[in-house]
Amino acid sequence: xxxxxxxxxxxxxxxxxxxxxxxxxxxxxxxxxxxxxxxxxxxxxxxxxxxxxxxxxxxxxxxxxxxxxxxxxxxxxxxxxxxxxxxxxxxxxxxxxxxxxxxxxxxxxxxxxxxxxxxxxxxxxxxxxxxxxxxxxxxxxxxxxxxxxxxxxxxxxxxxxxxxxxxxxxxxxxxxxxxxxxxxxxxxxxxxxxxxxxxxxxxxxxxxxxxxxxxxxxxxxxxxxxxxxxxxxxxxxxxxxxxxxxxxxxxxxxxxxxxxxxxxxxxxxxxxxxxxxxxxxxxxxxxxxxxxxxxxxxxxxxx
Amino acid sequence: xxxxxxxxxxxxxxxxxxxxxxxxxxxxxxxxxxxxxxxxxxxxxxxxxxxxxxxxxxxxxxxxxxxxxxxxxxxxxxxxxxxxxxxxxxxxxxxxxxxxxxxxxxxxxxxxxxxxxxxxxxxxxxxxxxxxxxxxxxxxxxxxxxxxxxxxxxxxxxxxxxxxxxxxxxxxxxxxxxxxxxxxxxxxxxxxxxxxxxxxxxxxxxxxxxxxxxxxxxxxxxxxxxxxxxxxxxxxxxxxxxxxxxxxxxxxxxxxxxxxxxxxxxxxxxxxxxxxxxxxxxxxxxxxxx
Numbered sequence: 001x002x003x004x005x006x007x008x009x010x011x012x013x014x015x016x017x018x019x020x021x022x023x024x025x026x027x028x029x030x031x032x033x034x035x036x037x038x039x040x041x042x043x044x045x046x047x048x049x050x051x052x053x054x055x056x057x058x059x060x061x062x063x064x065x066x067x068x069x070x071x072x073x074x075x076x077x078x079x080x081x082x083x084x085x086x087x088x089x090x091x092x093x094x095x096x097x098x099x100x101x102x103x104x105x106x107x108x109x110x111x112x113x114x115x116x117x118x119x120x121x122x123x124x125x126x127x128x129x130x131x132x133x134x135x136x137x138x139x140x141x142x143x144x145x146x147x148x149x150x151x152x153x154x155x156x157x158x159x160x161x162x163x164x165x166x167x168x169x170x171x172x173x174x175x176x177x178x179x180x181x182x183x184x185x186x187x188x189x190x191x192x193x194x195x196x197x198x199x200x201x202x203x204x205x206x207x208x209x210x211x212x213x214x215x216x217x218x219x220x221x222x223x224x225x226x227x228x229x230x231x232x233x234x235x236x237x238x239x240x241x242x243x244x245x246x247x248x249x250x251x252x253x254x255x256x257x258x259x260x261x262x263x264x265x266x267x268x269x270x271x272x273x274x275x276x277x278x279x280x281x282x283x284x285x286x287x288x289x290x291x292x293x294x295x296x297x298x299x300x301x302x303x
Numbered sequence: 304x305x306x307x308x309x310x311x312x313x314x315x316x317x318x319x320x321x322x323x324x325x326x327x328x329x330x331x332x333x334x335x336x337x338x339x340x341x342x343x344x345x346x347x348x349x350x351x352x353x354x355x356x357x358x359x360x361x362x363x364x365x366x367x368x369x370x371x372x373x374x375x376x377x378x379x380x381x382x383x384x385x386x387x388x389x390x391x392x393x394x395x396x397x398x399x400x401x402x403x404x405x406x407x408x409x410x411x412x413x414x415x416x417x418x419x420x421x422x423x424x425x426x427x428x429x430x431x432x433x434x435x436x437x438x439x440x441x442x443x444x445x446x447x448x449x450x451x452x453x454x455x456x457x458x459x460x461x462x463x464x465x466x467x468x469x470x471x472x473x474x475x476x477x478x479x480x481x482x483x484x485x486x487x488x489x490x491x492x493x494x495x496x497x498x499x500x501x502x503x504x505x506x507x508x509x510x511x512x513x514x515x516x517x518x519x520x521x522x523x524x525x526x527x528x529x530x531x532x533x534x535x536x537x538x539x540x541x542x543x544x545x546x547x548x549x550x551x552x553x554x555x556x557x558x559x560x561x562x563x564x565x566x567x568x569x570x571x572x573x574x575x576x577x578x579x580x581x582x583x584x585x586x587x588x589x590x591x592x593x
Contacts, residue, residue: 048427050588070429074319078427084420087411088336100328101428103319112315119312145424150315182312 002027002153002185003047005058005065010042010051017042019209020056025187029179031200032189033296038206040189041081044155047187048078061152074103077146081157081189083138085130091117092126095144102149109148116144120174136167143174153185154178160195168195175199193296205296227288228260228271234280242274259288325430329438333412334445343407347446350404353391354454358461360387365465383462383471385478385554388455392485393550395543399518401450401493406514408446409497411507412439413586418505426588436498436582443497444490452486477555485553492546492571499578502585518542535560545570 003025010018018039032040045051047060049069058065060072086094092113099109117126120140125133133141139162146154159175160168176199179186190196196203203220205213213220232239236258240250248270249261260271268287275282337343364383391397416422425435459479462471472478500513525541538544538560548567551558558564 045588048588050423050426070431073427073429076427078423080420080423080427082420082423084424086332086336086421087415087419088339089332093332097328097332098424098428101325101425101430103321103429104315104317105320106328108315108317115313147312149319178312182314 003030003058003060003187005043005047006056008043008046008056008058009054010039010046011054016209018046018053021206021209021211022056023204023211023214025185025204026202027185028202029175029186029188029200031196031203032187032206033191033193033196033203034206034212036191037208039209040206041157042209043206044078044157044187044189047072048076048155049073074149075151076153076155077149077151078155079142079146079157079159081161083135083142083162085133085138085141087131089130090127091122091130091133091141091144094130094141095148098145099148104149112148112150113144116148119147120144121170135162136164136171139163139167139171140174143171147178151184153187156186156188156190158190158192159188160190160192172198225264226262226266226268228262228268228285229288230258230260230271230285231256231283232258232275232280233283234278236280238278239274239280242278243271246270246274321429325434326438326441329425329435330441330445333408333439333442337408337442337446340407343404346400346404346407347450350400350450351454353394353397353400354458357388357391357455357458361458361462361465364462385475385481386556388458388478388482389551389554389556392451392455392482393547393554393556395547398489398543398546401447401489402514402518404446404450405443405493405497406511409443410501410510410514412442413498413501413582414504414507414510417502417585418507422586423588432583432586435586439498440494443494447490447493448486451489452483455482455486481554485550488549488553488571489546491575495575495578496542499574499581502582535562536566538562539566539570542574 004023006022008018008021009016017037021039021043032043034040042051046053047058047065049065049072052066061075063071063075065072086097089097092110095113095117096106096109099112100106104112114123114126117123120143122137122140122144125137130138130141139159143156143159146156156175160171163171172195175186175188178184179199186199188196188199197217200217202216203214204211236252236256240252240258243250243260247263247266251259251261253259262268262270271285272282337347361383416425422435426432456479459472459482463469497514500517501507501510503513504510521540521542522544525537525539525544528540529535529537538548539562544560545567548558548560548562548564549571552564552567558567
């Protein structure tokens with residue numbers, strides 16, 4: 001297991017960011033999912049050694065996150081969420097500069113910078129000043145600097161934010177290529193569920209600093225709960241309240257579709273009994289395959 | 304924009320090394336970036352003018368018979384001793400010229416990294432805060448030493464060449480050390496001073512304004528307080544006065560203000576310590592808002 005954390009806790013002043021997080025991030029692409037403030041970025045920052053956890057321990061590639069921070073940073077690449085560059089530089093200088101700071105010999109870093117910039121699609125623009133780059137180009141540049149020293153693990157924090165649909169699709173394709181064909185483990189933190197769903201086999205869902213769900217996506221979809229989609233005639237209020245009283249989570253979409261997340265082991269007949277009890281008429285009842293969005297809503301409780 | 308993956312990704316078969324001087328790429332890049340600015344190149348070249356004037360003086364001092372008229376009107380010009388070097392180096396105009404050069408080279412050293420959020424890129428590498436600060440500090444030290452130590456040590460050599468003997472060095476053997484010590488003092492002080500102010504804002508222009516304001520304002524405050532309290536100790540509020548006090552001491556000359564020199568060293572050291580404390584708090588991989 002390349003990344004493992006146990007009982008990790010961290011707080012910003014009085015605000016608890018991580019509260020006893022234990023997780024194993026296995027091979028391939030792993031998604032870190034959660035609403036804003038769930039602790040995704042904090043977890044990545046602790047793994048990178050930017051922040052020291054108050055409690056708990058962890059290992060990245062067998063290096064201890066407290067003691068071997070320099071070794072971890074030598075072996076991983078990090079693509080931050082926010083735009084970041086060095087003013088006055090072109091892409092080649094920038095990428096080779098950070099390759100050199102990672103420990104690459106200067107000439108090698110320069111050669112490698114050219115290769116990586118071609119790989120991310122900035123080959124033609126590699127001598128342009130970074131100050132003139134568009135948002136999409138800066139995003140690719142961040143990926144290039146994270147890849148330049150050929151890391152074993154790549155941390156990507158919101159890699160598709162600020163991108164138009166075409167740019168987003170291209171960057172996702174690139175990440176998929178890295179994760180599946182280049183034997184580089186990718187840890188992808190994102191609030192865009194589609195990104196995680198299309199790239200990651202396993203996912204860790206964080207909620208208020210705690211692990212809400214963890215595992216292979218297929219397993220999570222089936223094991224944790226069943227999702228039923230239904231339409232009713234009548235007042236949905238008492239019906240929803242009744243169902244929630246049985247331990248299910250109920251969401252209603254704008255077009256009147258009611259989604260019922262029933263806990264593992266619950267009887268689906270409860271839906272019909274609730275309808276009888278509250279005097280509503282069931283017009284349709286379908287068992288649905290859960291998407292990541294449904295899983296997220298079921299676990300975290302937000303749409 | 305070009306399409307993604309013009310070329311495939313290949314693994315790098317080299318080996319990452321653990322550098323003894325991990326800060327060196329930061330210094331080298333900082334120096335290169337400064338030379339890309341036209342204004343910097345202009346003022347940096349201007350920083351050597353005092354050395355050229357001094358060189359002229361050295362030449363005249365060895366060719367007195369050729370410059371009789373000049374010698375009669377300006378005796379000080381030909382008296383070559385440590386005071387001659389001090390009059391150029393420990394000079395308010397020369398100090399201000401160094402500040403102008405450094406404004407173009409160093410105002411954005413930290414401010415630009417804060418503005419463009421690049422600190423997280425630095426610290427996602429095997430770099431420590433010490434490496435980062437040393438790298439940035441060395442950029443400033445480099446320019447200060449190039450403007451002070453290098454030309455003025457060369458001038459000592461020129462004096463010996465013009466004289467054709469080593470008498471001057473025999474008379475003042477400690478002069479090269481004085482020049483080096485003074486240059487080192489300026490390098491360290493201006494290093495911390497500029498980094499302190501550069502870390503105070505995300506905008507390099509504000510930092511430049513802050514540099515000039517604090518430097519000149521400290522002089523004004525010192526003058527006002529001196530007028531009110533009628534004590535020379537108020538000179539300690541002036542950055543310029545403190546640098547000149549310390550410079551005069553290092554060249555073995557009488558300090559311009561009649562107060563113990565160690566007070567000036569203490570003030571300059573206190574500013575450096577303050578800079579270290581502020582930089583330690585400001586420089587981090589992530590901005591932690593509590």
